[in-house]
Amino acid sequence: MIDSIYVGMSGLAGFSSGLRAIANNTTNLNTPGYKSTSMQFSDAFYSRSSSNGGNSGQLGYGLSTAGTALSFKQGEMRQTGNGLDLAIDGEGLFTLKNPDGSTAYSRAGQFHFNADGVLVNAAGAKVLGLDANGVMSEISIAGMKTQPGKASSVLSFNGNVSPASATQNIAGVKVIDAAGGEHTLSVKLTDTSATTAGSWRVDLLEGSSVVGTGQLVFDNTGRPTAASAKVSMSYTPAGQATVPLTLDFSTDVTSNSSKSVSAINFSKQDGYASADLTSTAFDATGVLILTYANGETAKGSRLSLSRFDSTATVRAIGDNEYEATDSSGWHAGTAGGAFGSVKSGFVELSNVDLSQEFSDLVIMQRGYQASSQVITTANEMLQQLFSMQSK
Structure with missing residues (x-):
């Protein structure tokens, strides 16, 4: 009976962890670029209570949790009208450089240019792109906020x-x-x-x-x-x-x-007067397009995208960012093909399926109640045993 209480406690702990994963998903329902997680369960180790062969004498030790699994299913795309709100239609992720110098990846494309003219996300991480020589570097509009005039020819x-x-x-x-x-x-x-x-x-x-x-x-x-x-x-x-x-x-x-x-x-x-920058956006290939008041446009850096072979090489680190646990399973490139296309003026919403989360919530609740009932029953049986012994 003591073992039964232990097994029931493992159920309470496991379903509590599952409930936490559901709670995290539902609270991030409106978080752009958020990818849902699901708790992975497994049965605990077994012991054999008799010398009989096969499984006749095996008794389990309850529930184990094997961590959470990320789902990178595509989220819904919502139009914002802001040229620096970006979404990826495909498997790619934006490549970021955090203030501490570490590299991170994200599906959340709500970007802006900071006071230095560098493209960053809401947490201040720099968005990486490729310069004219194909070298990965920050995306900057420094020196491009005004376009000099060009004489007619x-x-x-x-x-x-x-x-x-x-x-x-x-x-x-x-x-x-x-x-x-x-x-x-x-x-x-x-x-x-x-x-x-x-x-x-x-x-x-x-x-x-x-x-x-x-x-x-x-x-x-x-x-x-x-x-x-x-x-x-x-x-x-x-x-x-x-x-x-x-x-x-x-x-x-x-x-x-x-x-x-x-x-x-x-x-x-073919000439034009000098003019100030009026808008910035990215085309489907991830190239920065700058539009000036004189109607002229210019091209900037191209976004550097990344993708992974397996979610086993991905770990969430917060701020809508992920890191690589095994760099050999990651690939760098640009929009197109396996990396997907860039949609300017859109954000990718969370991929949380609220109806599925509520369904899972009921299952977790029923499992928690059942485990609690097992503990209660085992405790009552122990009390009866102690009562019989005292007589």
């Missing part, structure tokens, strides 16, 4: 130049200088076919002043000739450095005599 045009018109004026030609300043110029086309068949003089004007001149020639098919389709000239804004320009008529520009009215327009230029 190519001005593109489209439309039709009708031979029926002696001159054509193209207004609203935007040019960005080396300092990022914007200038609005115009282009005048003058028919010079009397000198060279199909030719037009190209004048770049600032106000009424001609600041550059070139020639555009159309062949007998109405397309610009290869030698003249891109007209080179220079523009020197007041007080600024000279800006070499190419006026590009090579795409979508024709000279069609069947169209009596010219409809040639300025379409685009």
Whole structure:
């Protein structure tokens, strides 16, 4: 009977541990990136009460716990609209460097840039990525919060130049200088076919002043000739450095005599003014995309992801982080393939199945009550025995 009490006590201890695992899962129901755990039970060792062979004389010593098992089942993804909230659709984990220098891994992708411009999680661990040389390092936007301006180099045009018109004026030609300043110029086309068949003089004007001149020639098919389709000239804004320009008529520009009215327009230029950083996000391959107020974008580091072969090499350490118990079972890489894809503006929620936890809770409660009843019964039997002995 003393053994029965011991066996019942092992049940109370085991089911208490199981209840704690359930409690931890349910309290982390809304923890992003949380992975549920389940208590693993095993029967305790056996002794043989007689010399009979087989199992006829074996008596068990109760319940043992073999630790908890992690479930890395994918959690639900919820959209947040924050470009630095990241979720992994697949088996990868984010690679982190803790303040003490240790490496950790996480599925919780709620990140932000700290005061030094370094990407970190809520606990201050740095998120690791790969630089341009493929070396693992922190992800930083230091020196990238403002984009310097880029002077225009190519001005593109489209439309039709009708031979029926002696001159054509193209207004609203935007040019960005080396300092990022914007200038609005115009282009005048003058028919010079009397000198060279199909030719037009190209004048770049600032106000009424001609600041550059070139020639555009159309062949007998109405397309610009290869030698003249891109007209080179220079523009020197007041007080600024000279800006070499190419006026590009090579795409979508024709000279069609069947169209009596010219409809040639300025379409685009490749310069931009300096601007501040307005937003940051990651693409599906884990590359940092920076967007500036001028509409331009730039690319930063690429996230370094990790994955494991078996949960036996994973240990939870808190703060939504895990560590490797055996580095040989872990692999480093980037988004794609076995590592999964990155979803910016989403967070992965806990994978806890609340209905399953409640079902397990009832089972644990019934097991605890049964073990308690075993102890109570064994105790009553002992009391009866002591009472019989005293008579």
